[in-house]
Amino acid sequence: MANNVEILVLDDPTIELEELSVDDYESRTENQQSTIFNNSVRTNTASLSPIIKINDFIVNASYLDEFEITCKGFEPKCNVSFYDVSEQFTELNYPQEGDLMKVYIGTGGKEETWKPIRIDFHILSINSYEENGNKKFDITAEMEIPTFELDKCEYFQDKTSFDTCREIAKNLKLGFSSNIDGTDDAQIWLNNYGTDKDFIERIIDHAYVDENSFITAFIDPYYYLNFVECNAIVNDADDDETTIEQLDEVKYLADCINADPDFKDTEENTAPDFITNSNKYANSNIFISYFGPINNCGSTVDSFGKKIYTRYWDDNEEEYRVEFITPFISEGSNLKQMTQAAENDEELVKEHTKKITMNSQTDNMHKNYNYAMICNMLNNAEIDKYGLSVVISGFNPQITRFQKKYVAIYTQNMMVESDIMDKEEEDGTATNKEINEDGLLNKDLSGFYTVTEISYVLEGGYLTTHLELRKRAIKINE
Numbered sequence: 001m002a003n004n005v006e007i008l009v010l011d012d013p014t015i016e017l018e019e020l021s022v023d024d025y026e027s028r029t030e031n032q033q034s035t036i037f038n039n040s041v042r043t044n045t046a047s048l049s050p051i052i053k054i055n056d057f058i059v060n061a062s063y064l065d066e067f068e069i070t071c072k073g074f075e076p077k078c079n080v081s082f083y084d085v086s087e088q089f090t091e092l093n094y095p096q097e098g099d100l101m102k103v104y105i106g107t108g109g110k111e112e113t114w115k116p117i118r119i120d121f122h123i124l125s126i127n128s129y130e131e132n133g134n135k136k137f138d139i140t141a142e143m144e145i146p147t148f149e150l151d152k153c154e155y156f157q158d159k160t161s162f163d164t165c166r167e168i169a170k171n172l173k174l175g176f177s178s179n180i181d182g183t184d185d186a187q188i189w190l191n192n193y194g195t196d197k198d199f200i201e202r203i204i205d206h207a208y209v210d211e212n213s214f215i216t217a218f219i220d221p222y223y224y225l226n227f228v229e230c231n232a233i234v235n236d237a238d239d240d241e242t243t244i245e246q247l248d249e250v251k252y253l254a255d256c257i258n259a260d261p262d263f264k265d266t267e268e269n270t271a272p273d274f275i276t277n278s279n280k281y282a283n284s285n286i287f288i289s290y291f292g293p294i295n296n297c298g299s300t301v302d303s304f305g306k307k308i309y310t311r312y313w314d315d316n317e318e319e320y321r322v323e324f325i326t327p328f329i330s331e332g333s334n335l336k337q338m339t340q341a342a343e344n345d346e347e348l349v350k351e352h353t354k355k356i357t358m359n360s361q362t363d364n365m366h367k368n369y370n371y372a373m374i375c376n377m378l379n380n381a382e383i384d385k386y387g388l389s390v391v392i393s394g395f396n397p398q399i400t401r402f403q404k405k406y407v408a409i410y411t412q413n414m415m416v417e418s419d420i421m422d423k424e425e426e427d428g429t430a431t432n433k434e435i436n437e438d439g440l441l442n443k444d445l446s447g448f449y450t451v452t453e454i455s456y457v458l459e460g461g462y463l464t465t466h467l468e469l470r471k472r473a474i475k476i477n478e
Contacts, residue, residue, distance in 0.1 A: 007177050010166070011176040020102045054100075064081075065082055068080075069103070069117070071401060071453065074201065078119070078121045079139070083132075095123055101121040101123055104117070105117040115222060115397065119221060120143070121144055146173075148172060158187070158188065159187075164189045175223055177220075177225070179402075180213075184368075200217065206369050215227070234330070275287075275399075275405060275406075275408075276408035288391065290390070301352050304382075307326040308354045313361070316361070321361075327378050336473060382472070386470065387471055388467075388469045391466050392464060394462070394463070406449075407447065410441055411439050451467055
């Protein structure tokens with residue numbers, strides 16, 4: 001079974017969203033006429049501002065205080081805050097049970113290159129209060145998938161987790177994407193009057209490919225269920241020789257699409273396959289306006305330990321099985337494992353070994369059912385230990401979850417630059433002492449990361465892209 005870095009579309013969604021139409025939308029231009037359809041926009045200006053509609057009420061962009069679509073966990077969620085200055089929302093369009101919040105984010109006239117985001121959100125809660133003499137509303141919502149939360153009784157005879165999830169996605173009219181072509185875990189998968197959401201998550205918990213794999217799954221903003229083998233993606237070995245100099249540095253300016261709705265991609269105007277805080281990309285949607293390192297090592301070890309001791313009864317073998325399960329590490333030469341700092345400290349590992357007694361493994365389960373649960377849980381927690389939190393000063397729908405992305409971080413702090421150069425001189429790793437206009441490339445922070453979370457956040461009237469990036473190892477330069 002092939003485990004690839006790239007997640008490919010296997011089935012397209014068939015879900016049909018209601019038409020989202022807007023007439024004389026005053027938050028754009030005066031007396032402008034626009035009509036927004038499911039996956040396209042017809043308008044006389046190019047804009048990346050979100051369009052939000054609840055019943056017949058359009059949230060005026062001038063009174064939109066907060067907007068965020070968060071893609072983490074299983075399905076996208078949305079938070080919106082706005083002022084109801086006209087009180088049309090309060091008096092005429094206040095949602096009742098079952099009413100949806102419709103959201104559209106266009107592509108600034110680049111539909112041929114980017115896919116617009118069009119999501120119906122199920123409203124979870126609405127809070128209202130008075131602020132500055134006006135009514136303000138805070139709305140929390142999650143992606144609406146018909147029948148997703150209904151209790152069902154269904155079973156899938158002698159099917160793998162991969163095929164079962166793909167069939168469930170088809171029944172829900174979702175698309176299906178993956179970086180593998182199957183799993184090795186055929187059994188009877190039974191949903192005993194639970195929701196499809198809980199059923200899929202339980203299947204993923206026990207999904208098994210091979211001894212070098214672990215699984216996660218999520219629904220993206222385009223209604224695809226993504227079934228992802230993570231180890232092939234987060235393993236840095238394939239790309240540990242890559243540097244920023246080897247990547248395509250063709251410049252793509254985001255302001256081109258705002259100034260010119262007819263702007264088209266060409267070979268000379270294509271987004272580079274990296275993100276950076278380099279000043280020469282300051283006007284683009286790959287520019288990092290903020291970054292901060294993340295370290296969750298302590299809390300992860302406290303919760304999951306450095307290895308897990310499992311014990312359970314095996315009906316087939318008629319005996320208790322005992323296994324020690326440790327998290328995977330990145331393979332390759334000259335790698336510093338960021339998540340295994342004390343791997344040789346046997347006493348410390350012993351102190352942080354978790355013990356779990358599991359339910360019996362029966363004939364109805366595939367042979368790695370219990371092992372897969374611990375392996376998937378432990379390794380998904382492990383990759384959350386170390387990484388970067390990044391803000392891109394623009395809307396970038398080309399970046400997707402569990403995409404491998406090169407990050408180039410430059411420092412312009414003279415003290416830090418001096419320390420980096422001294423360290424490289426001592427290690428004999430300095431290859432270029434010249435500091436360009438961007439400063440000095442930080443080789444410890446730069447490199448390939450896995451995108452684990454994405455949020456689209458309105459800041460100062462513009463959409464920005466927030467990323468959570470993770471990695472398990474860094475390249476030690478010789």
